[in-house]
Structures are given as structure tokens and as C-alpha cells.
Amino acid sequence: MNLLPYEYDASQIKGKAKQVIFPQSIGQVKSIVATSPKITIRGGGTGLSGGAVPNGDIVLDTSKLKKIGKLDQQRKTVEVEAGVILDDLEAFLEDYNLEFPVNPSSHTICTIGGMIATDAVGSRAIKYGATSKWARWIEVVDSKGNIGRKGATEMSDYTNMEGITGVIVKACLNLIPKQKRTASLIPVKDLDELLELTQKLKSHESISMVEMLDEFTSKGLGLEEKYHLIAEFEDNTGKMKDEKYTELLNLRDKVGPLLSREGYLMIEDPKLHHNKLKDFLTWLKIKKIPCFGHISVGIIHPRFKPNEEKLISEMMKVVKKLGGQVSGEHGIGILKKKFVDPQDKNIIINVKKRTDPENKFNSGKII
């Protein structure tokens, strides 16, 4: 079998796979886990930190766990298996005039399991927050191959843990009525105006997204070489409607890969408080580091070339000095291990020891 495609995710890191297994049912996950010594869990492989890159172990690929189960239209909930792709779920829900509101730019290919494991955020964070907020319960297969249902209180042992504590096999998700959205693309003259307008837009009653593009990114997209904001509204406020709206959002989804083409292969995702954004964005501008991001919640995506490791470390120091988080949404995986705060690391190690004492899942990740 050709294992190469399973030795990468979207992070550019290459690992080594011993074997790849595609369980087609939750029962199969249980027996694979019970009989395998070391496992790397893989969803859509869109992770940007190397979380799904194997370390010489067996890859458990959830892609075939694709059943969309019970839909409760009254309570607005749906039960899905972990390998369901977000856009496939949205297409299913459309017939019922419902939607799952969290929207990472990888929505066409990422899986629900991967979103829960990384607690994916995405562009509508200002209104809908992260994925975990929308999970009613999840079902997890532990290192012995036993399955358990985790409600709100126990879920934090698995959400945002990037698969180091167990395999998420199923989830019950909360939904909202399908929204009709419009958007505006707003050029701004400088950083002050960018931040001022962001604050104003955040308090607009129908706002669902405020994204920023810096001058370099704007130019790369064929726009004027200025900072731009993309504001999305859940009513008719935005200037771009229907096809124009879809075109704008599709363009937004392509920003990351487009910057990669320019050689900026590394993407970071620090999160800062709004009142620290001016200092941070000014620092990036001085250092000529291109960026874009979910500015409404302070998540910025600075981009780097592969030989700029030193500059990344320098940036992380700036982020910490400004009281920010080193990763706002992409997770730690392999790439950001060295930036984890020692105190946070101890907390994660304790959860890992409690949930996966044999270190079966995703060894070498986060800690």
C-alpha cells in the first residue's frame, strides 16, 4: 500500500507511517484501538501543525466514518460520525433550513472529528465561537478500546487536545436556522482606522465576521495595496449579495494557500487582546511579515518562509510579552510544541496520564 499520502498533513511536515487503517464503523475503531500499540488519528489531514502526521505508528483514518445520523429538527441537533466533512453536513442540513455555524476556511475538506479535536474556530468566531461550544456530547474510544459518552463537563479532556487523549467517533451538534448573509469589502487607510472600524463593526447587531487582510495580502489578491476588512452580516447590510457574496468568501478561503505560493509556507495563529493588536500589527509591518486573520477575535495569521524559524521565535516572544496566546486555533501539534507554556504543559500531561496512560494516541504531539 502507498503510505506516502498519509505521512503528511497541510503543515508541510513529513512523518513515517507503518500502516493505514480505515474503520468503516465505530465497532471497528474499538477493535483497532484495542489491538494496536501506537496510533496517529487522522481526519481530513488539513491540520497546519502536524497533529495528524504519524511518528512511525499506525494511522487510523476516520474518513469512512461518514454517517449523518439522527436529526432533531425541533431541538435543532444532529448526530454525526467523526469523519463527516463539514460541507457535506451543511449540504445535508440545507434541506431542513438548518446549519452548523462554525466555519473554518477548510470547510470543504475538514472533518467534524478534526474540528472538535482542534476546537476549530474560523471566520465567524465573533458570533459563534469555537466548535466545542456547539457539541452537546461526544463519544470517545479510549486506549483500551472502550467507548464512552462525554457531556459538557468531561468534554474538555478531548476538545482542543488534538487526539492525544482518545478517538472521537461521534458527536451530537447544536444547529441554528440557515442564515441569509451578505458581506462588504472595506479598504482602510491605516492601522488606526482598521482597528477603530473593527471595534465599530463588532458592535453591529447583525455582524457575523470581521476578517482583515494586510497590504501585501490585499495586493496578492488583486486588490489595492491597503489594509482591507471583510465584514459579513446576517441580513441585507452588506453590499455584496448572492453570487458576489459567495465570490468574496471563496476568495477569503484561498488567502492562506495563495500566500504559500509566494513562498510563505509557514502559518502561525497567535491570539491577542484587541488593545494589543496595534502594537502587534505594527511589529509585523516593521518586520515585513505578511498577515491576515480573524481580527474580530484577535487571531492573526502571520506568514513566514521556511528559513525564518528565528523570526517566528522572535514573534512568539512578542506575543507572550503582549500577553497573547501562541496558538488561537490551529493547535500545537508538532510545530508549536516548543512554545507551550510550562504550566499549560503540566496540565496537559496530567490529562494525558489520566486518559491515555499507555501513551497510545498521537505520541510526540503537543507535549
Added chain:
Amino acid sequence: MKEKPTKQEKIQANNLIEEVTEILGPCVKCGMCKSNCPVFKTIREESISPRGHSISLLNKKLEESLFDCTLCKSCERNCPLGIKICDSITKAREALSLKKKNTKQNEEMLKNLEETGNPFGNNPPKGEELFCC
């Protein structure tokens, strides 16, 4: 005994492989091309997805699974970098063919064409047995 490629064919195949890696060189492995790939959507295995083909080909690994692609070009429409994935797959198949690593089905089809002028040979299947996407 299986036919062996000539020296000329080997050179041609290697040149094609070089062209393939050049086409796919800018691939950043984002996976966006998987979005509407009918083969991936049905089989759900990365190795037969456009990103899977790209990764394998960039590592100069030419697999029989290249023949699983329908050449529909949906991946090219979704690639933010405009990479001509389909072209690279066609060239890689040509290289496999030059290296005499055709699939059994292709060999049979070529033989049928040579002998009868019909890819299905003397006993073509009935209309209802043929299917198309």
C-alpha cells in the same frame, strides 16, 4: 514474458516524470483540491485523492492508482494555486505506460484494439452493462 522498456522509452519516461514534478512543484499540500473530487468523495482514501496523487508524484512514486482518476479536472478548479493536477496525472500515466507498467485492463484494451479495432474485443458488453459517471 513481460515486455521491457527500451532505452529510449526509459529516457522519455524519466523526462515525463521531471515534467510532472515541475508541474506539481508549487503544491503546498493544503488539500483544497479534494473538495469535489468524485473519486475521493466516493472511496474516501487520501491515496486516490488529487492531493494524494500530488504527494506521491512529488516523491516520484508512480502508482497504479493514477488510473483511478477520471480526469474530470474538478481538482484544478479548486486548487488556489491553479496547479494542473490533471495534466500531471496524464503525463504520469504515459510514463507508466512507457515503462511497461500499464494496468492489466489497459493491456487488454490495447490488445483488443490492435486485434479487432474495438477496445472491448469481439464480445463487447451490452449497452446496459456499460456505465458512465
